[in-house]
Amino acid sequence: MHGRRLISAGSIALLTLAASGPLHADGAKLYEANCAVCHQPDGNGSEGIAPPLAEVLAKRAQSAAGREYLAQVVVSGMVGTITSRGIKYNGNMPAANLSDQELAAVMGHVLSTFNKVSQPIPAEFFSAARAKALSPSAVRQLRERVLAEVGE
Numbered sequence: 001m002h003g004r005r006l007i008s009a010g011s012i013a014l015l016t017l018a019a020s021g022p023l024h025a026d027g028a029k030l031y032e033a034n035c036a037v038c039h040q041p042d043g044n045g046s047e048g049i050a051p052p053l054a055e056v057l058a059k060r061a062q063s064a065a066g067r068e069y070l071a072q073v074v075v076s077g078m079v080g081t082i083t084s085r086g087i088k089y090n091g092n093m094p095a096a097n098l099s100d101q102e103l104a105a106v107m108g109h110v111l112s113t114f115n116k117v118s119q120p121i122p123a124e125f126f127s128a129a130r131a132k133a134l135s136p137s138a139v140r141q142l143r144e145r146v147l148a149e150v151g152e
């Protein structure tokens, strides 16, 4: 009886640890490990490889459709030709293999550090994007609709 209690107390401690870990996810570290290889450490992207994330996302982050788009890009990936800062990219953005909390943290870092947007996109947006599960080419179409609505 006593032993069992000890075990369950231990499991609760482990569960608490697992649940609180991602909440403290470090967006800057996640960016370095998961995004910088393509989008570059300074977020300026690289011609022929990946578009910039710096100074292009503020308008998108301020509209509801734009926040949905930003969540979909990392959850579902994106494929097809896009134009950013007047340059064409035809790459393949892979779906990120991160939890909703980690995605919220890394996108929060991208928005605050590279786009001067202090309001992060909550983890719930990433869960909702996952539930919708758009195809990578549908995400590109969503990007076009959002840009038509809010501008570049």
Ligand code: HEC
Residues within 6 Å of the ligand: 031, 034, 035, 036, 037, 038, 039, 049, 050, 051, 052, 053, 056, 070, 073, 074, 078, 079, 080, 081, 082, 084, 089, 090, 091, 092, 093, 094, 096, 106, 107, 110, 140, 143
């Ligand atoms: C393997 C390279 C690669 C990695 C790794 C990668 N991306 Fe991308 N990303 C791309 C490419 C390529 C595109 C453009 C896709 C296209 O041309 O349709 C893109 C597009 C984007 C866009 C849309 C930009 C716009 O102009 O609308 C965002 C936002 C983004 N990535 C964020 C991230 C984040 C955050 C991470 C890390 C979690 C990440 N990416 C990891 C290659 C990558």
